[in-house]
Amino acid sequence: xxxxxxxxxxxxxxxxxxxxxxxxxxxxxxxxxxxxxxxxxxxxxxxxxxxxxxxxxxxxxxxxxxxxxxxxxxxxxxxxxxxxxxxxxxxxxxxxxxxxxxxxxxxxxxxxxxxxxxxxxxxxxxxxxxxxxxxxxxxxxxxxxxxxxxxxxxxxxxxxxxxxxxxxxxxxxxxxxxxxxxxxxxxxxxxxxxxxxxxxxxxxxxxxxxxxxxxxxxxxxxxxxxxxxxxxxxxxxxxxxxxxxxxxxxxxxxxxxxxxxxxxxxxxxxxxxxxxxxxxxxxxxxxxxxxxxxxxxxxxxxxxxxxxxxxxxxxxxxxxxxxxxxxxxxxxxxxxxxxxxxxxx
Amino acid sequence: xxxxxxxxxxxxxxxxxxxxxxxxxxxxxxxxxxxxxxxxxxxxxxxxxxxxxxxxxxxxxxxxxxxxxxxxxxxxxxxxxxxxxxxxxxxxxxxxxxxxxxxxxxxxxxxxxxxxxxxxxxxxxxxxxxxxxxxxxxxxxxxxxxxxxxxxxxxxxxxxxxxxxxxxxxxxxxxxxxxxxxxxxxxxxxxxxxxxxxxxxxxxxxxxxxxxxxxxxxxxxxxxxxxxxxxxxxxxxxxxxxxxxxxxxxxxxxxxxxxxxxxxxxxxxxxxxxxxxxxxxxxxxxxxxxxxxxxxxxxxxxxxxxxxxxxxxxxxxxxxxxxxxxxxxxxxxxxxxxxxxxxxx
Numbered sequence: 001x002x003x004x005x006x007x008x009x010x011x012x013x014x015x016x017x018x019x020x021x022x023x024x025x026x027x028x029x030x031x032x033x034x035x036x037x038x039x040x041x042x043x044x045x046x047x048x049x050x051x052x053x054x055x056x057x058x059x060x061x062x063x064x065x066x067x068x069x070x071x072x073x074x075x076x077x078x079x080x081x082x083x084x085x086x087x088x089x090x091x092x093x094x095x096x097x098x099x100x101x102x103x104x105x106x107x108x109x110x111x112x113x114x115x116x117x118x119x120x121x122x123x124x125x126x127x128x129x130x131x132x133x134x135x136x137x138x139x140x141x142x143x144x145x146x147x148x149x150x151x152x153x154x155x156x157x158x159x160x161x162x163x164x165x166x167x168x169x170x171x172x173x174x175x176x177x178x179x180x181x182x183x184x185x186x187x188x189x190x191x192x193x194x195x196x197x198x199x200x201x202x203x204x205x206x207x208x209x210x211x212x213x214x215x216x217x218x219x220x221x222x223x224x225x226x227x228x229x230x231x232x233x234x235x236x237x238x239x240x241x242x243x244x245x246x247x248x249x250x251x252x253x254x255x256x257x258x259x260x261x262x263x264x265x266x267x268x269x270x271x272x273x274x275x276x277x278x279x280x281x282x283x284x285x286x287x288x289x290x291x292x293x294x295x296x297x298x299x300x301x302x303x304x305x306x307x308x309x310x311x312x313x314x315x316x317x318x319x320x321x322x323x324x325x326x327x328x329x330x331x332x333x334x335x336x337x338x339x340x341x342x343x344x345x
Numbered sequence: 346x347x348x349x350x351x352x353x354x355x356x357x358x359x360x361x362x363x364x365x366x367x368x369x370x371x372x373x374x375x376x377x378x379x380x381x382x383x384x385x386x387x388x389x390x391x392x393x394x395x396x397x398x399x400x401x402x403x404x405x406x407x408x409x410x411x412x413x414x415x416x417x418x419x420x421x422x423x424x425x426x427x428x429x430x431x432x433x434x435x436x437x438x439x440x441x442x443x444x445x446x447x448x449x450x451x452x453x454x455x456x457x458x459x460x461x462x463x464x465x466x467x468x469x470x471x472x473x474x475x476x477x478x479x480x481x482x483x484x485x486x487x488x489x490x491x492x493x494x495x496x497x498x499x500x501x502x503x504x505x506x507x508x509x510x511x512x513x514x515x516x517x518x519x520x521x522x523x524x525x526x527x528x529x530x531x532x533x534x535x536x537x538x539x540x541x542x543x544x545x546x547x548x549x550x551x552x553x554x555x556x557x558x559x560x561x562x563x564x565x566x567x568x569x570x571x572x573x574x575x576x577x578x579x580x581x582x583x584x585x586x587x588x589x590x591x592x593x594x595x596x597x598x599x600x601x602x603x604x605x606x607x608x609x610x611x612x613x614x615x616x617x618x619x620x621x622x623x624x625x626x627x628x629x630x631x632x633x634x635x636x637x638x639x640x641x642x643x644x645x646x647x648x649x650x651x652x653x654x655x656x657x658x659x660x661x662x663x664x665x666x667x668x669x670x671x672x673x674x675x676x677x678x679x680x681x682x683x684x685x686x687x688x689x690x
Contacts, residue, residue, distance in 0.1 A: 070621055234616065253619045267612010271579065274598045274628030276415055281626045283619030 001032045006319050007108035010073045014058040017261040017330055022058065023079065023323040030110060034091040040114040041095045043085035045105055046345065048319075049133035050326045050338035051167070054081055055260040079107040079322075084122070084132045086345065092116050100125060102132040107322055109342060120293060124301060134167050134337035135304070135311045136297055138286055142254060143171035144296045145289035150252035150282050151228045155180035158222050160241065163232035164205065165192040165312070167337035168254060172230045173202050174309050181228070184221045186237075188332040195335065199310050214240035225249070233258045235266040242270035245277050253283040261330060312336030346377045351664050352453030355418045359403035362606040362675055367403065368424065368668040375455060379436040385459040386440045388430035390450055391690065393664075394478035395671045395683035396512070399426055400605040424452040424667075429467070429477045431690065437461050445470060447477040452667055454687060465638060469646060479512050479682035480649070480656045481642055483631055487599060488516035489641045490634035495597035495627050496573045500525035503567050505586065508577035509550065510537040510657070512682035513599060517575045518547050519654050526573070529566045531582075533677040540680065544655050559585035570594070578603045580611040587615035590622050598628040606675060657681030 004027050014022050034040045053070065061072045073079055083105040087095050095101070095116050103119035105111045113119065122132055134140060146168070147153060159176045161169045164185025173196065176183045185196045186208045196205035204221055211217040218226065218240055225246035231238060234256030241251070259265040274281060289296075303309040314334040316325045322340040329338055349372050359367050379385045398415065406417045418424055428450040432440050440446070440461050448464035450456045458464065467477055479485060491513070492498060504521040506514045509530025518541065521528045530541045531553045541550035549566055556562040563571065563585055570591035576583060579601030586596070604610040619626060634641075648654040659679040661670045667685045674683055 238616075253616070256617055256620070259617065265614045265617060267614050268616055269610045269612050271583075271598070271613055272601055272604065272610060274626065275600070275630065277628070278630055278633060279628050281619065283622065283624050285620060285623055288623060 002029055003032055003110070004029050005109040007078045007106065008319060008322055009077060010058060010075055010079055012075045013060040013072070014055070015263065018055055018058060018327050020323040020327055023326075025320055028108075030112075032088060032110065034089050034112060038091045038114065039116070040091055040112055041087050041101075041116040041119070042089040043101070043105055043111045043113060044088045045083050045085045045109060045111060045342045047084040047130040047133050048105075048107060048322060048340040048342060049082040049137070049139075050322070050329055050334070050340065051081065051139070052255055052257045052260060052329055054079075054326060055330065080104055081107060082133060082138050083342075084129050084137075085111070090116075095119070095121075100129060100132075102137050107319065109319065123297070127301070127304060130313060130315065130339050130341070131311065133339050134313060135171060135309070136300060139167035139337065140171055140300055141289060141293055141296050142286040143168045143175060144300065145286060145292065146230065146252045146254050146284055147172050147175045149289070150284050151230065151250050153179055153181060153228055157181050157227035158224065158246070159183045159228045159230070160218065160222065160226045161185040161230040161232070162208075162237050162241075163187065163255070163257060164202065165195050165200075165336060166232065166334075169230065169232055170196075170200050170312060170336065171309070173200055174303075176228075177201050177203075178303070178308060186217075189335075192332075192335060195312060199312060201310075208237065215243045218244040228252070230254060231256070235259055235268070238268050239270045242268075242273040242279070245273060245279050247277050249277060249279045251279060251281040253281060257330070313339050315339045315341060317341050347374055348377055348455070349374050350454040352423045352451065353664060353667055354422060355403060355420055355424055357420045358405040358417070359400070360608065363400055363403060363672050365668040365672055368671075370665055373453075375457075377433060377455065379434050379457060383436045383459065384461070385436055385457055386432050386446075386461040386464070387434040388446070388450055388456045388458060389433045390428050390430045390454060390456060390687045392429040392475040392478050393450075393452060393667060393685040393687060394427040394482070394484075394512075395667070395674055395679075395685065396426065396484070397600055397602045397605060397674055399424070399671060400675065425449055426452060427478060427483050428687075429474050429482075430456070435461075440464070440466075445474060445477075447482050452664065454664065468642070472646070472649060475658060475660065475684050475686070476656065478684050479658060480516060480654070481645060484512035484682065485516055485645055486634060486638055486641050487631040488513045488520060489645065490631060490637065491575065491597045491599050491629060492517050492520045494634070495629050496575065496595050498524055498526060498573055502526050502572035503569065503591070504528045504573045504575070505563065505567065505571045506530045506575040506577070507553075507582050507586075508532065508600070508602060509547065510540050510545075510681060511577065511679075514575065514577055515541075515545050515657060515681065516654070518545055519648075521573075522546050522548075523648070523653060531562075534680075537677075537680060540657060544657060546655075553582070560588045563589040573597070575599060576601070580604055580613070583613050584615045587613075587618040587624070590618060590624050592622050594622060594624045596624060596626040598626060602675070658684050660684045660686060662686050 100122035101119040193205045196202040235258040445467040446464040504526045538550045541547040580603040
């Protein structure tokens with residue numbers, strides 16, 4: 001069967017803040033079957049995930065740049081990202097028509113995946129399927145690995161999280177509370193700050209846009225200093241945090257969203273604190289922890305069942321809303337995890 | 346017995362590069378005895394150590410700054426630092442007249458130490474006593490802990506060391522070679538570069554002052570990238586290194602000498618590499634490893650005996666030479682560990 005599918009293409013490499021006009025909707029006629037003899041699967045995309053790292057994939061490739069997680073998109077080609085999908089045709093013995101999966105897919109209605117081993121099968125459908133773009137997907141595993149592995153947390157420690165109401169931050173904060181840490185988050189609106197304090201149970205939260213002196217704000221919230229900083233933003237915030245870290249503190253570098261639209265990143269000036277305070281600062285990428293996905297899902301699903309974890313999504317309808325939703329991540333328009341509904345089943 | 350002792354005072358807090366004139370020679374009359382009833386010891390200072398961290402102690406204290414390893418000197422007071430000394434009077438049962446020790450002392454001929462527990466007894470005198478300001482003292486233990494503990498090194502890894510002919514760098518490089526790593530160092534003169542290649546057995550070395558593009562120089566020396574960077578300098582060098590690190594690389598932040606004379610440190614712009622390459626960057630201070638001093642001395646002394654470690658000191662004579670020697674660290678005048686001889690026994 002042939003259908004006309006909608007898709008979102010990258011127009012050209014992006015310089016500076018991304019705009020909706022950097023992406024363009026288009027259509028393509030495709031057969032709703034995997035090619036004969038292929039071990040691929042055909043996905044019907046249901047929920048698409050908007051994630052900050054996607055901005056980096058819109059940059060012009062650097063000379064000699066290796067193929068990585070951050071390999072740039074190609075102008076004129078469909079944007080790819082993570083999503084939740086249902087299998088509508090399969091040439092692979094491990095994937096059946098009707099199975100739900102999440103993983104790398106296209107910003108389009110149907111996507112042919114030639115190497116379905118890269119997809120994660122969705123085992124539990126007693127939670128909203130969209131959660132597999134967030135709480136039970138890549139951002140959730142990022143929070144899990146980043147907090148439990150990279151931060152080396154201990155009960156009673158002081159934890160600070162920037163971009164704390166975002167997909168990863170909200171989950172990190174709740175894991176930290178469950179461990180018995182003191183948790184403060186920052187976000188860019190009073191609505192988000194309220195969410196942190198009421199919905200997610202943070203001990204405290206502040207709106208960084210209302211602070212002229214970030215170091216002083218942190219000093220106020222952490223008079224005894226910060227043991228763990230879960231870094232999502234970079235730049236001036238990181239400099240302020242370095243001044244407020246405690247001895248033997250840990251900084252998990254998950255993202256630097258404040259820097260992604262700059263042609264040259266801001267300089268970070270207070271690295272001397274790494275020495276005086278014996279700080280460990282460590283970057284990580286979730287794909288290194290994909291082998292722990294099952295353990296993560298079991299743990300987190302249990303927390304959900306017991307009502308110990310809350311989760312907030314910002315859901316927009318329709319593939320055509322996807323460009324604006326992605327752009328909104330960089331202006332802080334989203335409240336919670338940004339999801340695009342392509343189809344509900 | 347009363348004597349007139351020479352001493353070096355800090356004149357005033359220092360802004361920018363330190364100058365000889367920031368320090369002043371003076372004399373003081375003292376009794377060569379510990380006070381009656383005191384558990385202190387009186388040191389005759391033999392060898393004084395010039396170390397980069399001392400520059401930080403010349404800064405005006407920050408408001409609310411805690412007492413630390415980096416607590417500023419007081420203008421008008423004697424400069425303190427590490428040194429090797431002989432005990433000439435003692436009120437402490439564990440320290441006898443004639444014992445040799447190393448530890449924190451004054452830049453003066455005699456120093457009364459009221460809490461001698463802070464001193465390290467020198468067990469082996471079959472090596473030059475001055476080595477306890479370097480190879481067998483604080484810089485040596487810094488190299489030992491920094492390399493073996495903070496860098497998590499493995500045989501065959503690619504190791505880069507900046508300020509590589511300095512007190513710490515030369516030792517780190519030799520430990521790395523003994524473990525079977527590939528080791529490249531940088532220094533600021535061709536004389537030092539030759540020393541790295543001939544005397545210390547580095548695989549290669551370069552003069553950073555002759556490179557316009559540090560990132561390109563590193564790419565040339567490490568076409569496959571750097572696993573371990575032992576950071577002594579900071580600033581532009583760190584930015585260039587970040588671009589050349591391999592996945593899962595480690596950066597041990599030991600010092601940032603290029604930044605110590607700046608009122609505002611340079612910005613470091615390439616921290617995004619911490620994420621894409623999953624880099625662990627960790628600051629440390631040697632005092633956290635003082636409990637491993639005995640183990641370090643036994644290991645390193647064995648290497649010395651077997652001829653497996655070479656060591657180069659830059660020795661100047663006389664306490665009055667100390668200010669110029671300290672200032673010279675920041676212009677790279679010293680070749681090897683900078684030592685000041687106050688007396689030879």
